[in-house]
Amino acid sequence: MKVLGIDTSSKAASVAIMEDDKLISEYTINNNKTHSQKLMLIIENMFKLNEMSAEDIDLISVCVGPGSFTGLRIGVATAKAIAHVRDIPVVVVNSLEALAFNMAMTNKTVCPMIDAQKKQVYTCKYSWDKDCLLKVEDIDVKKVDDLAAEFKSSCEEFVLVGEGVGLHKEVFENINNVYIAPNSHRTSRASSICEIGIQKFKKGDTKTHYDVVPYYIRKSQAEVQYEEKMKRLKEDGK
Incomplete structure (x- = not known):
């Protein structure tokens, strides 16, 4: 079983491919580029270097948060898209357990x-x-x-x-x-995401791509500011 692990919960983007107990490849970039700029390039390069494609992947393990709101949305959306196309299960991992695994x-x-x-x-x-x-x-x-x-x-x-x-x-x-x-x-490592994912898969703890959502804990600053603005407008209109 080949597992693709994805983590975009922090500034660093990390992707790994693991086959059963063997780590095949891991790629982590921690720079100022956004996840939308680097995530798919990392995945495509890993597939190319390992002479693989998404067709070879049997399971997606993705970090769902908490962490960067925008980063989580990009990572989760990418995992859902690959799982949807391949019709394969997804395992969700929270970012804190992934770090503790280090x-x-x-x-x-x-x-x-x-x-x-x-x-x-x-x-x-x-x-x-x-x-x-x-x-x-x-x-x-x-x-x-x-x-x-x-x-x-x-x-x-x-x-x-x-x-x-x-x-x-x-x-x-x-x-x-x-x-x-x-x-x-x-820094969180996608290889840890893969290992935790395999453990959860063996316990039957999987989801379909429809059920995977980011784990935010609290509202983003933009949402908080919007709600405060709407509250003020409502009060001014009384």
């Missing part, structure tokens, strides 16, 4: 973070039980200062991953029971 087998509690703007992050906590990744806290939006206070008051040891860590490194780097993952482990 720290496989650690005995520390893994705390992934994705920027949610205004000194806040999307976050939760995971732990490893042998080779199983377990969620120990639901996904939420937290202020970085509140999260730092939470670490300081805990007896556990934490390892931090994700782009949100780099943006707020000065808040966390001097906390005794906190370890910041190296740069190579802080």
Whole structure:
């Protein structure tokens, strides 16, 4: 079974192809180009380099968020389109579990973070039980200062991953029971998306392309501003 993994939840775009337990190819670009400019080029180049096409793919594993609103829409739409054309199942993976997967087998509690703007992050906590990744806290939006206070008051040891860590490194780097993952482990990898996807597929946890939607948690800033504007107009019209 060949799996195509797609992640556009952050600034980086990552795509991988995995066949059963073998990683065939992985491509990550973390530059200033938009996902609409680079995602399909990455996929097309990977297929070309591996002498493959979409016809060879049996399963799509896609990161649905939380993360960049625009990036998620592009990644999810691409996954849905390929799955629709091929009539193959899709597995959805959230961006935080994908990041936590980068720290496989650690005995520390893994705390992934994705920027949610205004000194806040999307976050939760995971732990490893042998080779199983377990969620120990639901996904939420937290202020970085509140999260730092939470670490300081805990007896556990934490390892931090994700782009949100780099943006707020000065808040966390001097906390005794906190370890910041190296740069190579802080960006989500599509190979992790593939592996998690295979695990979920074996459990029967799949969707059709009709059922796959981005996981936003909260409204975008544009939606919030629009609702505030409409509220003001309504009040002015009274």
